[in-house]
Amino acid sequence: MNKGIAFTIGTLSLAALLLQASPALSQSISPSPTFYHDVQPILEKHCQNCHRPGEMAFPLITYNQAAPRARVIAESAVSKKMPPWLADPNYGRFANDPSLTMDEIKLLSTWAKSGAHAGNPRDMKPAPHMTNGWNISAPDDVIEMPKAITLARKGDIDYTYEIVPTHFREDRWVQMAELRPTSRDHVHHGVVYIRPPDSKWLRKAPVGVPFTEDTLTDEQGRREAQWTDSDILLVYAPGSSPVILNSGMAKLIPAGSDLVIQMHYMAMGDAASDRPAIGLVFAKQQPKQRVLTLQLTNDHFVIPPHADDYRVEARGSLPNDATLLGFFPHMHWRGKKFEYNIIHPDGRIEPLLKVRWDFEWQLTYQLTEPRPLKAGTVLQAVAWYDNSSGNPHNPDPNQEVRWGDQTYDEMMVGFFDVAVSADVDKWKYFMRGGNVPVH
Ligand code: HEC
Known part of the structure; x- marks a missing residue:
């Protein structure tokens, strides 16, 4: 993750907010549900x-795959371990929330308890079309990293970059985008930046081959590797969703752009290599709105040893009007909670999203109803860290922890997507009142 364009940082104490959970409605459930009639549609949807084959977890498509696991399926549903979703249900509604309803959970557990019957295969509804190898529709273009990245067996692996020319002769509006690593287990995260032809970022770096900051020969290149105002095409992390934008909205890859792929890997003891591919689905029509990925970042924190609830915040005011679309929080092993708020002019804090942090599941949260915001709206991101021995992921509670690339360092990045007018780029968006860039 790069620091990118950060907003200004301040401090504020958060008032406690209490909300009631809404009681779930329950309908009657058949005493002996069957796989084909009842369970299969739930597995398909959630x-x-x-x-499924080729994805991150064992397949749960057929009766023979699901039935032997009926009990763990029920348990994972009841405990809400599956499907993974970390948002507090009291705040915000999210279009990609995969959570099961109370009835669906009850159905899965009744199915397991009543003997995991198959039922009649004729009850099975036709499966929805899934594109093999992708979670987006069949890509119009697949951009492959020209050269695979060889991964060290052990130790820290520095951020590895590869610059990939798109060779696009005209501007391309991207409706969907997905990154597919070939060694998924080794990927900590990846960010794909769009480098337009007039950008000076990493201009002296080699093209089409992997490199790290340390291998750059020019001092300036090394300094600026982690700083860019390039727009982000996508962020990939365990469990994250691909970019799928509503029609009328798209991300722009200007003609002649390169993609700068930044990958962070974890050594796993084996000789591996990775060669990600990026699938793109282009907008069928000229979109009305352009989607930009912005971020609230604080890189100045020092988390004291043993602190079990250390709070770090970042905030900033929107330089221009924008429609808020969704969120992607990012922290490392000591992360505990993350939230996004609007701070209203009267001081009222309106929570937009609250998540419990789980490093294994770095999810995106797409608002069901995009939220139009006026220029000057103050957005706040707040992160909490657990640097105590009570955190099972904590590699060393005796350390003072600061911003850094490796997972034993920390990060505080609140990515968020906004839609702006199609003719506004990131640079223009950050001009307050039409003139002064603020970064
Ligand atoms: C975002 C991806 C994702 C979704 C959605 C998802 N799972 Fe999983 N699930 C995983 C991964 C990854 C694992 C770990 C797989 C492994 O260890 O091989 C897992 C593990 C499991 C396990 C094993 C749990 C254990 O305790 O060992 C069960 C059972 C399970 N999932 C059921 C489900 C069911 C049922 C749903 C839908 C209601 C679901 N999952 C949705 C990714 C997902």
């Missing part, structure tokens, strides 16, 4: 994007 589970198979991950539980």
